[in-house]
Amino acid sequence: MEVILLERIDNLGQMGDVVKVRPGFARNFLLPQKKALRANENNLEVFRQRRAQLEAENLKRRQEAEEVAKKLDGLQIVVIRQAGDSGQLYGSVSSRDIAEAITEAGASVMRNQVIQDRPIKALGLHDIRVRLHPEVSIVVTINVARSESEAELQQKAGKFVSFEEQQAREEAAEAEALERAAEAEAAAEAEAEEAESEEDELYKESS
Structure with a gap:
């Protein structure tokens, strides 16, 4: 069956193209969805008269779609x-x-x-x-x-x-946390020893 496309259809053609499609595809999708008209002289004339209107409507829908695309970009x-x-x-x-x-x-x-x-x-x-x-x-x-x-x-x-990778990541994170805690504890002990040493020095100087 030959139809006149009223909009661009992937793998078929652009608006205004007359293309041959399977009858079932035309009857079940293209025609009821108003994406095409049966290709005959009357419909070709109808399309010529409506082409400017169809192109304007298509442009508006495309602009609206582009706005939505910006909103969903990277979603x-x-x-x-x-x-x-x-x-x-x-x-x-x-x-x-x-x-x-x-x-x-x-x-x-x-x-x-x-x-x-x-x-x-x-x-x-x-x-x-x-x-x-x-x-x-x-x-x-x-x-x-x-x-x-x-x-x-x-x-x-x-x-x-995977479950195994998750376990390995959790174990690695736990080991890293323990290592950081040990480093922090060691640093605190060193700081306390240094403070105590400074106190001893001050005591000796004062005495």
Whole structure:
């Protein structure tokens, strides 16, 4: 089936292009979403008459999308899920979950704007593309973790941190804290000895 595109469509063409698509794609998506018209003489004339209006509307939507893109630039969203020690989720994070999380962060996004080949099924940081407009896309980072503290750890590490790595980090942090405490205690003792020595010297001089 041939259609006239009313906006830019990835991998198809620009506004005004006449392209051939699968009938099901046209009937189920392009036509009901008003993204295209059936390609015939009448609709070509309708498009020519409406082109300036369509371009103006598209420009306005694109500018609005660019404003949202600035707001979401560099956004990292934490999604808490249950998972095993290996990092595999007991379930998944879908495009609907991501859209809801972004909306909660302050920018209204629909599920079909989240470009996701497959659901997220593992802990860690996942870069997901969000199409705010046919000509405006951004990438948000989805930080999937079992807790807020784990999410913070993953953000610092830039990746999923296994149970063993977490234990090793905790042990290293504990050892460092003990070492600092020992150094502080030794410094305090040295300072006390020095003060006592100075007192002895003053006593001897006065006597």
